[in-house]
Amino acid sequence: MTSSPKSRRRVLVGISAIAAASLGVGVVAGSRITSPEDAAAKTAPPSASQITVPAEKKALSSKVVGRGDASFDGAVNIRVETSGLKTPAIVTGKVPAVGATITEGKALLEITGRPVIALAGTLPMYRSLSPGSKGPDVLQLEQTLDRLGFDPGKVDEEYDGDTARAVERLYEAAGYDAPAPDEGLQQAVDGAKKNVDGLKKALRQAQVQLKQAKAAKAKDLTVQQGAVDDAEANLADGRQALNEAEFKAGTPLPVSEIVYVKTLPRRVDKVNVERGGTVNGVVMSASGASLVVTLKVDVQTAEHLKAGMPATLTLGDGSTVAAKVRRMTRNGDNYDVVVAPNKLTAKQIEQLRDANVRVSIPVKSTTGKVLAVPIAAVSSGSDGGARVEVLRNGKIELVPVKVGLSADGYAQVTPTGDATLTEGDQVVVGR
Incomplete structure (x- = not known):
């Protein structure tokens, strides 16, 4: 049976389609057949490359970095020795507010109308001082007066007239009258002055009698000359007694009118008295007027630090403040490192107050x-x-x-x- 041309074309198209389909299947199948070598190459890790x-x-800069607590430096309790007062220790004025600054040479309180002046020193005021007093407390006083520019004369352990005059200038600068000596000492001065006046009169009388005897051309002037000599000697003794009385009546320094604090200025943290009240024990607590930050480090770290090293404080808002290491104190197995800011604005003081901040202290750096x-x-x-x-x-x-x-x-x-x-x-x- 002979096929028509149209039929043959349909057969060829069908064979071509079958062949193409078979080829597709072969390609797909071939792509899924992998040799062991190819499989190993594809699963091996990539060659290492350098970073x-x-x-x-x-x-x-190598640094010691830690966190520290901010506080006002060196809190102390301030007491006033009132045992020398003859009246109750009533607070009459100058009561400071919390946050006030205690300044050296100024009154921090008034008791019975008299000032309590703050001075910087380590030895407490434990007795009243007056001309003739001697000891280390006198030396501390004169060193302080000299430092403040009040010229106490020779700085030693003896309270003399120069010291008394320097104390007067201290009180004048503080805005107060200087303390008066005991009434008995002033009475002694008055008595010595009257005695000197009487001795001067006696000398003049003796001199007149000697002059009259000479005018009368008396042959023996022994008695008259002797009277003049005795009167001169008595006057010299009287003047010496007056000098001693005036020296003893020089400006004193009552124990109740001075308080020594280790360092000044300081900030008042707490006040325990009020106007009209009676002083009994601690009158106030005060700390350093400047804020510091204290962080703890171990002994090994402390070996790399020393006072004077620069430091940086990081505040809560991320800003930084330049600072310096002020001191280092052994505290058990650690060290307390006290860092003081160089300068603070009012805003920074508020940010630092009672805050815990980051502290960075460079210990080595390249040039x-x-x-x-x-x-x-x-x-x-x-x-x-x-x-x-x-x-x-x-x-x-x-x-x-x-x-x-x-x-x-x-x-x-x-x-x-x-x-x-x-x-x-x-x-x-x-x-």
């Missing part, structure tokens, strides 16, 4: 910018020396280096020998 960063020029790489880039060679790996032109070079200061994750490095390492060189920090 590099550029060497940099930067200043490095300007140095060549530095991440610490992770530094490794040890077989000879024990330090080295860094540098990627140059697709190859790794080992560059021996000398390592300097390490800080903030970076190390100062200097290439040794003929090796070169410059800013921008790519150093390997990982793979």
Whole structure:
């Protein structure tokens, strides 16, 4: 049976379609058949590549960083010795408010109408002083008067006339009359003055009698001359007694009118008295007028710190304040490091008050910018020396280096020998 051309075309199209379908199946099937070698190649991890960063020029600073509590420096309790008063110790004025500043040479309180003047010193006022007093408390007083510019004369352990006059100037500067001597001492001065006046009169009379005897051309003037000599000697003794009486009646310093505080100025933290009340024990508590921050460090860390080192305080809003290490005090197994801000605004004082803040104290630093790489880039060679790996032109070079200061994750490095390492060189920090 002979097929028509149209029928043959349909058959060929069908065969072509079947062939194409078979080819597609073969391609798909072939793509799913993988040799063991190809499978291993596809599942193996990729070749390791280096992680590099550029060497940099930067200043490095090694720091002690911690957190500290802010407070007003050196709280103390202030007491007034009132045992020398002849009347009840009634507070009559000058009661300070909390937050007020106690200034050296000024009255911090008034008791029975008299001032209690604050002075800086370590030895407490334990007795009244007056001309003739001697001891270390007199020396402290004269040192203080001299420092304040009141000229106590020779600074020693003796309260003399110069000391008394300097005390007068102290009271005058504070705005008060100087203390008066005991009534008995003033009466002694008055009596000595009258005695001197009488002795002067007696001398004049003796001198007149001697003159008259000479005018009468008396042959023996022994009696008249003797009377003049005795009168002169008596007057000299009287004047000496007056000088001693005036010396003893010089300006005293009552124990109840001076309070020594270790350092001044200070801030009043608490007031325990009120006007009209009676002084009994601590009259007020005061701390340093300036805020400080105290942080605790261990003994090993303390070995790297000393007073005078610069520091930085970070406030709650992220701003920073320049400061210095004021002192370090052993406290059990640790050290208390007291850091004082250089200068504070009113806003910063409020931010610091009773706050816990970050403290940073540089203990070592480079002089300007140095060549530095991440610490992770530094490794040890077989000879024990330090080295860094540098990627140059697709190859790794080992560059021996000398390592300097390490800080903030970076190390100062200097290439040794003929090796070169410059800013921008790519150093390997990982793979």
